Amino acid sequence: MTARGPSSYAGLAAVAIAATASAGVLRADEATRLDIRWSPIIDLHFHARVAAASQKAPPAELAPLMDAVRKVNDALGRDLRSWGLIEGALYGCSTAADVRTAFSDFPERFTLRSPRGDSSDAGKEVELRRLALEFADALGQVEPTMTGIREDDERVVAQARATVAERLGPKEAACLKYMIEHLGPEDPKIVISVYLVADMPWPGAVTQLRPARAGGICFVAVRDVEPLQLIETILHESTHALDVVWKEDATLDHLRSKLQAAGPSVDQRDLHDVPHTLMFVHAGETVRRNIDPNHQHYGDVSGYYARLSRATQAVRGPWVDYLDGKASREEALDRIVRSLAPAGGSP
Ligand SMILES: [Zn+2]
Structure with a gap:
């Protein structure tokens, strides 16, 4: 089913990339x-x-x-x-x-x-x-x-x-x-x-x-x-x-900026896989914390986390710490980026 690994709104580029919520926009007192x-x-x-x-x-x-x-x-x-x-x-x-x-x-x-x-x-x-x-x-x-x-x-x-x-x-x-x-x-x-x-x-x-x-x-x-x-x-x-509709100050783009600024320890693959893995971790935790605490992440069940072990090891611990209130979002993102550096590299 859904590894969604290659899943992407980025598609082949762009008939229209800079999407806005021009369709389906709700009133101010409504929620997504x-x-x-x-x-x-x-x-x-x-x-x-x-x-x-x-x-x-x-x-x-x-x-x-x-x-x-x-x-x-x-x-x-x-x-x-x-x-x-x-x-x-x-x-x-x-x-x-x-x-x-x-x-x-x-x-x-x-x-x-x-x-x-x-x-x-x-x-x-x-x-x-x-x-x-x-x-x-x-x-x-x-x-x-x-x-x-x-x-x-x-x-x-x-x-x-x-x-x-x-x-x-x-x-x-x-x-x-x-x-x-x-x-x-x-x-x-x-x-x-x-x-x-x-x-x-x-x-x-x-x-x-x-x-x-x-x-x-x-x-x-x-x-x-x-x-x-x-x-x-x-x-x-x-x-x-x-x-697609969020601007640069959203977490995923903020993480992308940090990854891009990190230098050679982060490659093109990380730039895609790390934010995408964060989406997997967050969706899995959303189900666990809002619907069923025994839910197993899709990433675990499907083998996605095993296949993308570098990204998963970088993302999962810091992000769960953030969701548990043990770290700020900024600290979690910094830990994610730091963990991609080679062992013994700069802190
Ligand atoms: Zn996806």
Whole structure:
């Protein structure tokens, strides 16, 4: 499911990177909240991506869509971030016709660039609008024949949605407050859109940037995901949506600045992994401290912490000390950065 390791709103760069909360802004007396959604065409989109990546032959109904998925994979790349240009525009779409309308606003051409400067595709120009509209047309071609798959997926998502409503619903405000208090400068008062889908490619969740500076859009796969793991994943992706709208004085950007100022002990990988690991730790602790003290972090259950042991060792202890009131936020961030220096290096 959701390692979300590569999960990123940064996408391929930017139709619009400097996002603001231009969509879904709430009144001054309201607090940021979640808007958990279902869309048959968004579910079909991710279903098709999973089928195209599978070793098994796709269901016959999906065959016309497989070429279109492969064309986008070839043009943009096949990982979660690569599809950000396409998926960022899916907000509000319920049908293939909606998708076509959304994609028709795309620029005719787009030059790819990597958020981390490490993509071999950086600098490649793609005919974005034509590519996206061909994909939308392929969605439209299979849409009428997908009844069986749609009904099955809708049932799976409806069950997960009921579980989320039951377990997270009464605690949602407390969880978001706990995240915003510790990670943000202030409540941005936005509605965070989270589309639940039955399946999506590994790691099973992603937040993409919406066009026109309209914030993030979260997608989370639910099939066979244990309820508290699903809730932690939704909160983790919500952190990405908050990160998009917060300014430089938020904790995550403050940490990024400290990492950048730290010199050669911090490399490009740390610049991504360390703030991202802090998101994992904080989402896990948010569930433990607001819903169930026996909750095990997704990072522990999935092996993410083991895989990213350098970042996890740097982040987890100081951040939990901060949450426990044993250190200030500033002290915790400084300890995180210091711990990345080689042993015996400067204090
Ligand atoms: Zn993430």
